[in-house]
Amino acid sequence: MAGYDPKEIERKWQRVWAEEKTWEVANPGKPGFDDSKPKSYVLEMLPYPSGEPHVGHLKCYSVGDAIAHFRRRNGFQVIHPMGYDSFGLPAENNAIKTGEPPRVATERSIASFQRQFREWGISIDWSRELATHTPEYYRWTQWIFLRLFEQGLAYRAEAPVQWCPKDATVLANEQVVDGRCERCGTEVVQRKLEQWFFRITDYAERLLADFELLENWPEHVITMQRNWIGRSEGAEVTFRCEEVGLDFPVFTTRPDTLFGATFFVLAPEHPELERLVAGTPAEAAVREYVDRAARESAEERGAEDREKTGVPLGRSVVNPVNGEEIPMFVADYVLMEYGTGAIMAVPAHDERDHEFARAFDLPVRRVIEGEDPDVARDEQGLPYPGDGPMVGSGRFDGKGNREAYAEIVAWLNEERRGEAAVNYRLRDWLVSRQRYWGAPIPVVYCDACGEEGAPAIVPVPDEQLPVELPEVEDYAPQGRSPLAAAEDWVATECPRCGGPARRETDTMDTFVDSSWYFIRYLDPRNAEAAWDASAAAHWLPVDQYIGGVEHAILHLMYARFFTKALADCGVLGVQEPFANLFAQGMITRDGAKMSKSRGNTVSPAEYVERYGADTARTYICFMGPPERDADWVDEGVEGVNRFLSRLWRLCEEVEAGEEGDDPLATPEGDVRTLLAKAHWAIDKATRDFQRGFQFNTVIAAVMELVNEAYRLKDGLYGEPGGTAAVRFAAATAASLVFPFAPHLGAEIWERLRGGRVWEEPWPQADSQLLSSETVTLVVQVNGKLRDRIEADAEAGKDELLALARRSEKVSRFLDGKEVVKEIVVPGKLVNLVVR
RNA sequence: GCCCGGGUGGCGAAAUUGGCAAAAGCGGCGCCCUUAAAAGGCGCUGCCCCACUGGGGGGCUUGCGGGUUCGAAUCCCGCCCCGGGCACCA
Numbered sequence: 001m002a003g004y005d006p007k008e009i010e011r012k013w014q015r016v017w018a019e020e021k022t023w024e025v026a027n028p029g030k031p032g033f034d035d036s037k038p039k040s041y042v043l044e045m046l047p048y049p050s051g052e053p054h055v056g057h058l059k060c061y062s063v064g065d066a067i068a069h070f071r072r073r074n075g076f077q078v079i080h081p082m083g084y085d086s087f088g089l090p091a092e093n094n095a096i097k098t099g100e101p102p103r104v105a106t107e108r109s110i111a112s113f114q115r116q117f118r119e120w121g122i123s124i125d126w127s128r129e130l131a132t133h134t135p136e137y138y139r140w141t142q143w144i145f146l147r148l149f150e151q152g153l154a155y156r157a158e159a160p161v162q163w164c165p166k167d168a169t170v171l172a173n174e175q176v177v178d179g180r181c182e183r184c185g186t187e188v189v190q191r192k193l194e195q196w197f198f199r200i201t202d203y204a205e206r207l208l209a210d211f212e213l214l215e216n217w218p219e220h221v222i223t224m225q226r227n228w229i230g231r232s233e234g235a236e237v238t239f240r241c242e243e244v245g246l247d248f249p250v251f252t253t254r255p256d257t258l259f260g261a262t263f264f265v266l267a268p269e270h271p272e273l274e275r276l277v278a279g280t281p282a283e284a285a286v287r288e289y290v291d292r293a294a295r296e297s298a299e300e301r302g303a304e305d306r307e308k309t310g311v312p313l314g315r316s317v318v319n320p321v322n323g324e325e326i327p328m329f330v331a332d333y334v335l336m337e338y339g340t341g342a343i344m345a346v347p348a349h350d351e352r353d354h355e356f357a358r359a360f361d362l363p364v365r366r367v368i369e370g371e372d373p374d375v376a377r378d379e380q381g382l383p384y385p386g387d388g389p390m391v392g393s394g395r396f397d398g399k400g401n402r403e404a405y406a407e408i409v410a411w412l413n414e415e416r417r418g419e420a421a422v423n424y425r426l427r428d429w430l431v432s433r434q435r436y437w438g439a440p441i442p443v444v445y446c447d448a449c450g451e452e453g454a455p456a457i458v459p460v461p462d463e464q465l466p467v468e469l470p471e472v473e474d475y476a477p478q479g480r481s482p483l484a485a486a487e488d489w490v491a492t493e494c495p496r497c498g499g500p501a502r503r504e505t506d507t508m509d510t511f512v513d514s515s516w517y518f519i520r521y522l523d524p525r526n527a528e529a530a531w532d533a534s535a536a537a538h539w540l541p542v543d544q545y546i547g548g549v550e551h552a553i554l555h556l557m558y559a560r561f562f563t564k565a566l567a568d569c570g571v572l573g574v575q576e577p578f579a580n581l582f583a584q585g586m587i588t589r590d591g592a593k594m595s596k597s598r599g600n601t602v603s604p605a606e607y608v609e610r611y612g613a614d615t616a617r618t619y620i621c622f623m624g625p626p627e628r629d630a631d632w633v634d635e636g637v638e639g640v641n642r643f644l645s646r647l648w649r650l651c652e653e654v655e656a657g658e659e660g661d662d663p664l665a666t667p668e669g670d671v672r673t674l675l676a677k678a679h680w681a682i683d684k685a686t687r688d689f690q691r692g693f694q695f696n697t698v699i700a701a702v703m704e705l706v707n708e709a710y711r712l713k714d715g716l717y718g719e720p721g722g723t724a725a726v727r728f729a730a731a732t733a734a735s736l737v738f739p740f741a742p743h744l745g746a747e748i749w750e751r752l753r754g755g756r757v758w759e760e761p762w763p764q765a766d767s768q769l770l771s772s773e774t775v776t777l778v779v780q781v782n783g784k785l786r787d788r789i790e791a792d793a794e795a796g797k798d799e800l801l802a803l804a805r806r807s808e809k810v811s812r813f814l815d816g817k818e819v820v821k822e823i824v825v826p827g828k829l830v831n832l833v834v835r
Numbered sequence: 836g837c838c839c840g841g842g843u844g845g846c847g848a849a850a851u852u853g854g855c856a857a858a859a860g861c862g863g864c865g866c867c868c869u870u871a872a873a874a875g876g877c878g879c880u881g882c883c884c885c886a887c888u889g890g891g892g893g894g895c896u897u898g899c900g901g902g903u904u905c906g907a908a909u910c911c912c913g914c915c916c917c918g919g920g921c922a923c924c925a
Contacts, residue, residue, distance in 0.1 A: 003874090220839045220920075227838070227921045234925080252925060265925095302923070331923095338924045345925085351836095352923050425924055552920085622860075624847065628840095629918085631847065639860050642875095649875090687851075697849070700859035707859085710876085778855050783906040785855055823905050829854050833905050 004648035006612025010743040014118055022758070023123040025079050027523065027535045040076035041539050042068040043518055043578075045547030045555070049084045049109035049131075050091065053116050055587045055594070055620070055632065056548065058604040062617040062740070063584055063626050063693065064546040065122045069739035070689050071544075072123075073762040079539055081128035081521040082117065084110050087138075088510040089167065089183055092437040095475045102437040102475070106133060116605060120613045121742050123758075130524045132513035137520065138439035139466035140530035141513055144562070145442060146459050147569045153199045154431075156457060160269065160336070161430060163191040168477035169434045170195060172509060172554075179302065190294065196432035196441060196506065200561045204229050204424040207560055210576055217581040218627070221552040228553050230425025235409050237418035239264060239317035239344060241328070246272055248317055251339030251423050254349065255412070256405040258321045259393035260367035261344040262357065264328045265310065268293035269336035273313075276328070282314040286330055293332045301332055308333055308356040319344070320417040321408070322394065331356060339423050347383065354383040367392045368401050429558065431509045436475045436482040438507030440467045446494035446501040458496050467503070481505040514555055515562040518542055518577060530571070537573050545578040552583065582693060585629040587620070602632050614741035615641040621695035621740050640699075644744055647706050647733055650713070651748045654727045657717060664721035667769075670712045671725045676769045678732045681705040683765035685736045695740065702736045705729060727752055735763055778829040779804045781813040797824045804830040 017023065026032035044064035047057055068080040084106075091102035091109075110131060117124060130137055148154040161170045166186035170193060175182040200207075208229055211222050234253035241248060248264070266273060268290045277283045289311045293301070310331030318325055326344075333352055334343050347357035347364040357364050369388040370381050390396045396404040412418030432441060442460040449456035460467055470489040475482050483505040484490060494501035516530075522539045523531040547555075559577050566572040586593065589600040607616045619640040623630035667675050684701040688694040709729040716722030731752040738745025738757050749757035777791040777800060787809040791800060801822055804810055814834060821833035 218840095223839050224920050230921080230924065232924070250925080254925080306923075308923085333923045333925095335924065343925050350925070352925075355923090423924080425921090549919085633847075633861070635861050636847075643860085646875095684851085691851095697859080700849075703859050776855080780854085780906075783854095783904095788855070821905055823854090825854065829906090831854080831905055 004645040004744075006614055006644075006743070009747045010119070010121060010613055013743045013746050014121055016746075017121070017123070018118070021127070023080060024125045024127045025077055027532070028538045029534065034077050037075055037077040039539055040071045040078045040544070041518075041542045042071060042078055042080045042544045043521075043542045043546070044082075045545070045551060046083045046085050046514065046517055047113055048088060048090075049086050049106055049113050051109055052112050053604055055602045055604055057113075058120065058616060059584055059587055059620050059626070060546060060548065061117065061120065061122050062620050063582070063695070064544075065617075065742075066621060066695060066739040067544055067546070067582075067693065068123055069742065069758065070762065072758060073760065075761065079128075079521070080123055080125055081130075081524075082122075082124045082126070083128075083130040083517055083521065084113065084132065085510060085514045085517070086110060086131045086133040087438045087507075087513055089435065089437070092435060092475055093167075095437070101471075103133070116608075119608055120604075120617065123742070128521045128524045130517065130520055132439075132510070132517060133437075135466045135468055136525075136527070137517075138469075138513065140520065141439045141508065141516070142442040142460070142465050142467060143462060143530055144516060144566070145508065145512070146462065146465075147571070148198060148565060149443070149459055151565070151569060153202070153565055154196060155199065156194060156196050158192055158194050159197070159430075160190050161193050161195055162188045163193075164188050167435075168479055170430060170432070172430050172511070175554075179300075195430050196508075197428040198431055198561070198565075200429045200558075201424060201426055203561050203564055204231065204426050205422075206564055206575075207557065210560070210564075213576045214581075215579045217578075218549075218583050221549065221556070221581060221583055224552045225557055228426065228557065232423045232425075234421060234423065235412060235418050236340070236421040237320060237344065237412060239319065239326075239342075241276070241315055241317045243315055244276060246275070248272070248342050249340045249418075250342050250344050251421055252344060254346065254405075255408045255418070256390070256401040257346040257349045257367055258319065258344070258408060259390075259396075260346040260348045260365045261319050261324075261326060262347060262363045262365055263326050263345045263353075263360075264317050265331045265334045265343050265345055265356070266313075266328065267334040267336040267341040268330055268332050270330070270341045273330060276313050276315050280314055282312065285311045286313060289330060296332075306333075308352070308359045310356065310360070312360075320412070320415070327362075329356075329360070337427060338425065349383055349385060351383050351385070365392060429509075429561070431512055432506035433509055434477050434479070434481040434505075435507055436469075436472060436477075438469075438510060439513060440469055440483065441504040441506050441508055442467045443504045444492055444494060444501040445504070446497060446499060448497050448499040448501075449494060455502075456496070458494055458501065461495050464495065469507075481507065483507070511554060511558050515558045516566070518545075518559070519566075519572070533571070533573075540572070540574045541576055542578045542580075544580045544582065546582045546584060548586070549583045556581070582627065584626050585624075587623075587630055587632055589632045591631055607637060611637060611641045612644075612743075614744045615644055618644065618699060618737070618740040622699045624696055626693055626695055643703055643706065644737075644741060646710070647702075647730070647737070647748070648744065650706060650709055650726070650730045651734070651751060653713070654723065654730055655751050658723055662721070662724060664724075667721055667725065669719075670716055671719060671721045672769070674708060674712050674716065674725045674729055676772065677705055677708040678729045679765045679769040681736060682732065682763045683770055686762065686765070699737070699740060702733050705733050705736075709733075732763060735760065775827050777803065779807060779810050780829065780831040781810060782833055783831060786810045786813055793827055795826070797826060800824055800826065800830055804832065 042064060044060050068078050072078045086106045091106045094105050095102045145154055162176045163170050164181040164186055166184045167181060171181060171188060176188050180187055208231060232253050234251055235255040236249050236251050238247050238249045277286045310329045313328040313330060315328045316325040317328060345353040347353040348366045349368060364382060367390060369391055370384045387401050390399050390401055390404050409420050442465060444458050445455040446458050447455045449458060470486040472482050472486050490503050490505060492501050492503050519531050519536055522535040526532060563577040564575055567575055589602055592598060592600060594601045604616060619637045622640055681701045685698045688697045709726055713726045716726055731749060734745045734748035735757055746757050773793055774790050775793045777789045779787040779789060787807045789803055789807060791803055801824060817834035819832050820835050823831040
């Protein structure tokens with residue numbers, strides 16, 4: 001007999017799927033569209049094609065494919081596309097190092113991903129394949145940019161931005177981790193530059209509120225986004241500096257502590273600083289302080305345990321609630337990016353203000369009493385951030401601070417000195433990059449159309465898209481985009497006046513490309529529009545999205561923002577792109593994250609070569625719950641390979657043996673036992689599939705079924721209905737394991753049953769065979785297990801009690817004791833409580 | 836500091852959601868097949884104690900300490916440890 005030869009089987013079925021285009025689905029209204037089935041959009045995050053696929057990819061697509069197969073066999077028309085997020089820094093950095101154009105390295109990597117996806121047997125609709133670096137794709141990325149521009153959602157502004165000196169580019173806030181460039185680890189510096197932004201902050205409220213619309217997202221991902229958006233409720237209150245006649249609004253979450261404000265602080269970047277101190281004795285000191293702050297990195301400024309520093313301005317503002325004049329300072333613990341860049345300082349009830357007050361010997365005035373009566377009134381126990389009755393707050397004294405909060409805000413409103421306000425930590429999304437390998441931003445600058453020396457920003461008309469990325473020689477950025485060197489390309493004609501104009505030379509952040517790809521899949525060859533409205537209406541939203549948690553904030557929030565913005569532009573009918581999200585865990589080796597430098601990487605290709613794709617995929621799904629991190633162990637791979645081989649040999653054995661007689665109408669004995677096990681496995685697999693994709697226990701159930709078949713088969717051959725039962729067990733195992741090991745599943749099914757397993761509906765458990773006539777009754781005395789007794793499944797309470805008391809093992813513990821309580825759970829357990 | 840996860844045999848894990856703790860896998864031990872090995876098949880395998888020719892019996896056990904309950908890995912209260920996110924955000 002030929003042993004299990006995954007190579008041959010896998011090649012065979014991969015050819016079938018490719019030739020028959022098995023996984024392609026048509027759009028509504030197109031030939032081949034099946035309107036009898038409900039749709040299901042199963043999507044894994046598209047890979048960034050750099051080098052070869054790694055095990056993280058194998059996991060993501062194995063999990064997604066199992067879901068896609070399961071849905072198909074449950075009667076859904078599943079759309080399951082694939083593409084490549086093929087613009088971005090790594091290809092460009094490689095180009096700078098080796099001189100190889102980014103396109104060449106990227107397309108080589110794409111070819112490698114394509115080959116391996118086929119070798120893994122992932123059920124992809126290849127007719128919908130796309131790559132974000134192709135003009136056919138980025139043309140529409142540019143088109144979306146123009147729509148956002150029209151809506152005022154894309155704008156150009158000078159702003160302090162995070163600049164990475166190594167990569168010589170600006171970064172999005174999200175790409176700065178602990179003050180360092182996410183990619184290269186270099187400390188970022190602040191620069192003031194003209195940049196393009198998307199107004200994601202306009203959507204902060206909806207991004208929060210619409211968590212409601214999601215069906216099932218991991219709680220921690222929602223929490224991370226919520227933290228990132230960072231909504232705070234409070235009030236904006238205006239403090240006036242009479243000496244220079246300026247109003248300074250501040251944002252505070254604690255308007256109830258307004259009477260405790262004893263000083264006022266501006267951020268070093270505050271635009272009015274200059275006017276406040278120009279020509280005053282404080283000018284020199286303030287300027288020096290501001291310059292020093294500007295030189296410091298965000299990391300240095302944000303360091304923990306940093307001493308509070310600052311400089312008095314020699315000016316004061318008036319507290320609107322009590323008319324008190326309080327001194328002004330500049331200090332770097334106040335951030336320009338948040339709120340208004342200025343704060344009222346309440347040292348008695350805010351830790352940071354308290355530290356500053358101590359450092360500068362400023363008054364600390366308690367306005368809320370603490371809980372501890374001993375320290376309630378004096379300066380001990382300060383700063384006190386909690387609740388309590390108000391003191392030193394005029395007519396609000398004695399009221400609870402929560403109550404006073406509302407009244408103070410109402411009063412500010414009446415007096416027009418402030419109003420309720422909400423602030424967000426979220427900043428607008430900086431999307432321009434001074435880099436080559438990205439989609440060009442489709443605008444030109446025209447001096448003739450401009451005013452007062454400033455050129456006009458003229459959008460490139462839709463019909464002139466795409467603005468193609470020109471070929472260049474030198475990819476290294478020199479503080480301006482490498483595109484600036486392509487002078488023939490930069491010099492263009494103004495679409496508005498026809499005069500000479502210059503192209504924008506920045507490209508878009510790659511997160512822009514990946515913020516809408518899931519829509520393009522629905523109509524990827526459309527040359528007239530980004531997508532056909534009816535296709536989008538039919539398939540969206542994505543029913544199940546699968547990917548790593550590392551995208552919990554960036555990609556997932558940007559895609560949510562895009563969806564809402566496109567809906568507002570009237571070109572999309574959904575508010576949320578991904579109804580269900582599954583965040584897969586990481587695969588480690590030797591307990592550590594894989595890295596080339598550590599030398600603990602796992603190459604999927606190597607394992608696929610040695611054991612076959614079915615083994616590699618099934619192992620990955622068997623390692624543990626897929627949402628959790630899991631450690632790759634070679635012996636575990638072999639264990640799964642042993643299991644698949646065992647199933648294979650079982651198939652060969654039944655195939656070679658007698659056809660056997662027909663299945664019995666009322667199976668008995670071991671025939672029934674094996675059939676019951678098969679139906680138990682069907683039931684278990686189906687439930688675990690639905691319950692959060694617990695593939696590890698699904699596979700364990702199939703293993704149990706195969707083990708049971710091995711235990712019983714030799715006694716069953718020749719029995720009435722015996723061979724048929726073994727055959728049923730093997731075919732059922734193949735059918736259940738198909739979503740993980742599609743080649744083996746398809747092959748065994750074809751041999752034992754004929755036809756295509758993926759066209760078979762998912763098996764249904766026979767409830768007759770799920771229940772048995774007898775059950776194991778657990779007998780406890782005082783909650784401790786004392787005996788197990790076979791009992792009639794239908795037996796009543798009294799019968800079970802009698803049975804339990806009759807047991808010798810039980811009665812031993814009842815001797816000389818009084819039974820004070822009897823608990824009977826029919827079909828399960830008897831517990832006798834004795835004294 | 837705040838917010839999420841998580842802690843169960845030698846290892847990664849199960850436990851139908853309050854009812855037999857440890858399924859399936861790995862590792863380990865033993866047996867069968869074999870001239871031999873590999874492959875394969877079968878069995879045992881949480882810890883401790885008593886008994887042992889053979890069969891057996893008892894206690895303990897889900898990070899720690901309490902509680903609720905006839906009964907807790909599961910629910911409640913208080914701690915400890917590990918991982919992740921946010922953090923000078925007013």
